[in-house]
Amino acid sequence: MADTPHPFERLSPARIVAAVESLGLWLPGEPFALNSYENRVFLLSDDERRRWVAKFYRPGRWSDAQIQEEHDFLLELAEAGVPVAAPWRNAAGETLHHWEGFRLTLFPQVPGQAPELENPEHLFALGELIGKVHAVGARRAFTTRLNLNLTEMVEEGRATVLGGPWLTRRQRDAYARISAELAKLLRGHTWPAQSVIRLHGDCHLGNMLGRDADFSLVDFDDALMGPRVQDLWMLLTAQTPEELQWQLSEIVEGYEQEADFPRGELVLIEPLRTLRLLRHSAWLTARWEDPAFPRAFPWAAEEGYWDQHIRSLEQQRQALEQHPRWLADY
Numbered sequence: 001m002a003d004t005p006h007p008f009e010r011l012s013p014a015r016i017v018a019a020v021e022s023l024g025l026w027l028p029g030e031p032f033a034l035n036s037y038e039n040r041v042f043l044l045s046d047d048e049r050r051r052w053v054a055k056f057y058r059p060g061r062w063s064d065a066q067i068q069e070e071h072d073f074l075l076e077l078a079e080a081g082v083p084v085a086a087p088w089r090n091a092a093g094e095t096l097h098h099w100e101g102f103r104l105t106l107f108p109q110v111p112g113q114a115p116e117l118e119n120p121e122h123l124f125a126l127g128e129l130i131g132k133v134h135a136v137g138a139r140r141a142f143t144t145r146l147n148l149n150l151t152e153m154v155e156e157g158r159a160t161v162l163g164g165p166w167l168t169r170r171q172r173d174a175y176a177r178i179s180a181e182l183a184k185l186l187r188g189h190t191w192p193a194q195s196v197i198r199l200h201g202d203c204h205l206g207n208m209l210g211r212d213a214d215f216s217l218v219d220f221d222d223a224l225m226g227p228r229v230q231d232l233w234m235l236l237t238a239q240t241p242e243e244l245q246w247q248l249s250e251i252v253e254g255y256e257q258e259a260d261f262p263r264g265e266l267v268l269i270e271p272l273r274t275l276r277l278l279r280h281s282a283w284l285t286a287r288w289e290d291p292a293f294p295r296a297f298p299w300a301a302e303e304g305y306w307d308q309h310i311r312s313l314e315q316q317r318q319a320l321e322q323h324p325r326w327l328a329d330y
Contacts, residue, residue, distance in 0.1 A: 006290050007059050007101070008040050016042055019099040020054050023090060023106065035206075037292055039221065043109060051109035053085070055221075056102050064096060065144045067103065070220050071095040073137070073198055082132045083216040085110045110216045112209035117237050120250045125213040127254025130203065130231050133217060135259040137198035141225060147196065148226030150186045150275055157275075157282035158183065164285040171306050178313045182274055185320045189271040191227045195262060199224060203231045229265035233272055270319045277316060281309050 016031045031042035031054065040056040057067060071087045075095075078086035087095035088106040097104050115122040158179045161167070167175055200207070201222035208215050235251055238244045248266075255261050284300040287293045299305045 008056070008290065008292070011040055011056060011102070015100070016044075016054065016056075019056075019102060019104055020044060020052075020106070022099050023097055025052070025106075037287070037290070037296060051111075052088070053107045053109050054104055055107065056104045059101070059103075063144065064103070067096050067105075069142050069145050070223050071105065073142075073223060074220055076139075077133060077136050080132075080136050082136060083129065083210075083214075084133075084220070085216065085218045107218075110209045110218050112211050112216070114205040115208055115210070115215060117205070117235060117247065119213075120246075121213045122215075123235065123247055123250035124254035125210075125215055126208060126235060127232070127251035128257050129208075129215055129217060129254075130200070130251075131255035131258030131261075133200060134197060134228055134231070134255075138259070140198070141196075142198055142223070146224040148199075148201075148224055148230060150189060150271060151183070153275055154179070154183045154186055154278055157278040160282040160285050161278075164288075166285070166301055166303075167306055168303060171303070171310065174310050175306070175313075178310060178317060179278065181317055182278065182313060182320070185317065186271050186274060189268060191265065191268065195227055195265070196225045197228060199226050199228070199231050201226070201230065204234050227265050227268060228262060229268050230272055233269045236269070270316070274313075274316045274320060277309075277312060281306075 013030045017027050020027060020031075026047045027044055028047055029045055031044050034041045034043055034053070036055075038061070039058050042054045042056075044052045044054055046052065062070075074084055074086045077084045085107040088108070089095050090097070095105055097106075115126055117123065158176075161179075162172065162176060200217060200220055201224045202219070203217070207219045208217060210216055232251055232255070236244055236247050238247050252261050252263075281300075284293065284297055288300075294301070
């Protein structure tokens with residue numbers, strides 16, 4: 001018996017156009033698929049030559065209420081003058097739309113390129129942008145979206161990988177051991193409840209677009225409650241302590257044009273990096289039934305990938321056990 005098709009397999013170009021045109025736009029051309037796997041995202045142009053990004057949410061991932069909180073946060077940010085891609089609203093003020101079992105949202109396209117993390121002007125501008133987001137994010141709390149929780153998220157990730165089909169017996173034993181050690185180390189890293197604010201949640205280069213030193217932040221799909229440093233640490237890409245200090249100084253200087261940055265949170269950088277490593281492999285495992293994943297990440301089912309992943313986790317354990325010298329000045 002044939003496997004049941006994944007819901008996203010129904011999103012043919014004709015259906016995508018029909019879904020968007022059901023909102024009152026007319027599209028003279030076909031959609032262009034953008035690089036997105038968690039959801040399906042398409043670039044479109046309407047008859048007035050306006051360029052849109054149509055986002056079809058993954059079924060079953062977020063509730064309508066959670067998606068609406070994402071949208072409300074974006075509208076609040078835009079109203080405060082923060083450069084973000086806020087969702088389009090129809091005449092009734094609605095941002096989340098339903099069509100034939102899919103949930104979709106339209107965003108104006110944000111043109112531009114990713115920043116250069118070797119450019120001090122770009123680092124300062126990114127720090128300033130995130131500071132603006134956090135100044136608004138601190139005003140109130142999410143009520144339905146996730147709270148960043150190291151212990152719970154690590155345990156969920158471990159269970160997903162260990163329940164998956166790919167690890168050999170040797171790898172399963174090694175993964176179970178190192179991931180349990182990391183989980184134990186991460187239990188010692190907490191933050192005060194009052195320091196948690198609304199965050200973007202996934203501030204990597206692909207979600208920052210602009211020209212010169214004028215950037216916008218896009219894709220708030222992973223917005224959640226957490227410590228501020230979660231939105232900063234992925235910008236620290238340097239390989240030496242001196243370069244890391246330089247990057248951090250530029251980012252924090254820009255950030256503090258808009259909001260105070262709690263330097264005590266810097267000790268969370270390696271714990272948060274560890275969490276991302278563990279969750280990424282769990283994400284690949286959990287999403288494998290989506291046909292886009294085997295096509296895009298064929299190496300995830302190979303033994304060599306998991307050997308390398310286990311080695312990376314071993315290195316991360318060492319990083320957690322050693323207090324970074326480059327933090328001494330902060």
